[in-house]
Amino acid sequence: MSSVYKALTIAGSDSGGGAGIQADLKTFQELGVYGMSALTAVTVQNTLGVQGVHPIPPETVAAQIASVGEDLKPDALKTGMLFSAEIIEQVAGQVSRFGWNKLVVDPVMIAKGGAELLLEEAVQALRSRLLPLALVVTPNLPEAERLTGMTIAGAEGKREAAKRLHALGTAYVVIKGGHEEGDPERSVDLLYDGSGFTEFAGTRVSTPHTHGTGCTFSAAITAGLATGLEVTEAVGQARAFIQAALEDSLGIGNGHGPTNHWAYRRRQTDGVEL
Ligand SMILES: Nc1ncnc2c1ncn2[C@@H]1O[C@H](COP(=O)(O)OP(=O)(O)O)[C@@H](O)[C@H]1O
Numbered sequence: 001m002s003s004v005y006k007a008l009t010i011a012g013s014d015s016g017g018g019a020g021i022q023a024d025l026k027t028f029q030e031l032g033v034y035g036m037s038a039l040t041a042v043t044v045q046n047t048l049g050v051q052g053v054h055p056i057p058p059e060t061v062a063a064q065i066a067s068v069g070e071d072l073k074p075d076a077l078k079t080g081m082l083f084s085a086e087i088i089e090q091v092a093g094q095v096s097r098f099g100w101n102k103l104v105v106d107p108v109m110i111a112k113g114g115a116e117l118l119l120e121e122a123v124q125a126l127r128s129r130l131l132p133l134a135l136v137v138t139p140n141l142p143e144a145e146r147l148t149g150m151t152i153a154g155a156e157g158k159r160e161a162a163k164r165l166h167a168l169g170t171a172y173v174v175i176k177g178g179h180e181e182g183d184p185e186r187s188v189d190l191l192y193d194g195s196g197f198t199e200f201a202g203t204r205v206s207t208p209h210t211h212g213t214g215c216t217f218s219a220a221i222t223a224g225l226a227t228g229l230e231v232t233e234a235v236g237q238a239r240a241f242i243q244a245a246l247e248d249s250l251g252i253g254n255g256h257g258p259t260n261h262w263a264y265r266r267r268q269t270d271g272v273e274l
């Protein structure tokens with residue numbers, strides 16, 4: 001049998017299936033990667049919002065990662081919702097212990113409806129404990145502002161924030177443009193590798209169904225890395241994956257619905273648009 005690519009997601013559960021662990025595993029599967037998970041929290045959630053957040057004990061998070069690491073050995077991994085400084089501490093400890101270097105950190109902080117998915121006091125732990133271990137970090141604009149302490153205005157602001165995040169020890173920084181006001185035509189993600197900038201631009205899709213875009217995008221980068229792509233190639237593939245997922249929306253739920261995780265592969269294999 002040809003080699004099997006494996007990826008691990010360390011994230012929260014979204015009972016509605018559009019974000020978190022569920023979005024990550026669906027994305028891994030669609031990109032040909034075997035998915036594994038370590039749960040950090042159970043959220044009670046649907047397309048209308050988050051009705052409850054129940055963190056998993058930090059030692060149980062560590063035990064799940066150790067169990068997967070000792071046996072199945074992921075080729076790449078990502079983090080999503082981490083909730084507390086104690087969980088971040090355990091995750092950083094396990095990543096260091098196994099010497100994993102294809103780590104994508106999606107610094108999830110607040111759900112689109114406003115629920116807190118990372119405690120205020122845990123932001124510093126994310127900066128000091130996890131970002132130095134990450135190959136790629138993928139903040140949206142509000143997350144980049146919180147992590148850098150700066151207000152980001154315009155293209156120059158994004159570049160400055162990317163440099164500051166790189167200085168925290170992450171090799172590649174992707175500042176996502178989904179929240180950017182003022183460009184009704186495009187959503188531009190900016191990649192910084194410590195020496196140069198690359199822009200990944202997609203047509204801005206006018207849709208309420210954007211639940212889980214950040215999770216899906218970072219999971220697609222992780223899957224790409226697991227299959228051996230370079231970071232720039234993996235980000236390019238992830239951009240195409242999320243573009244298809246937004247354009248071929250499923251239109252389910254009464255609020256901000258999920259993206260369509262099937263769309264990218266269906267377009268590739270049989271040209272079908274849902
Ligand atoms: N309306 C949109 N049209 C096209 N791409 C989008 C749109 N909204 C978000 N994206 C893309 O989805 C990904 C996630 O971006 P963003 O929404 O900023 O993250 P988050 O979900 O973490 O808030 C990025 O690649 C971004 O460019």
Ligand SMILES: Cc1ncc(COP(=O)(O)O)c(N)n1
Pocket residue numbers: 011012013014019020021043045080081108110111112117210211212213214215216
């Ligand atoms: C369990 C969980 N993790 C992450 C998100 C963020 O979702 P989004 O990608 O829409 O910002 C979420 N709503 N729920």
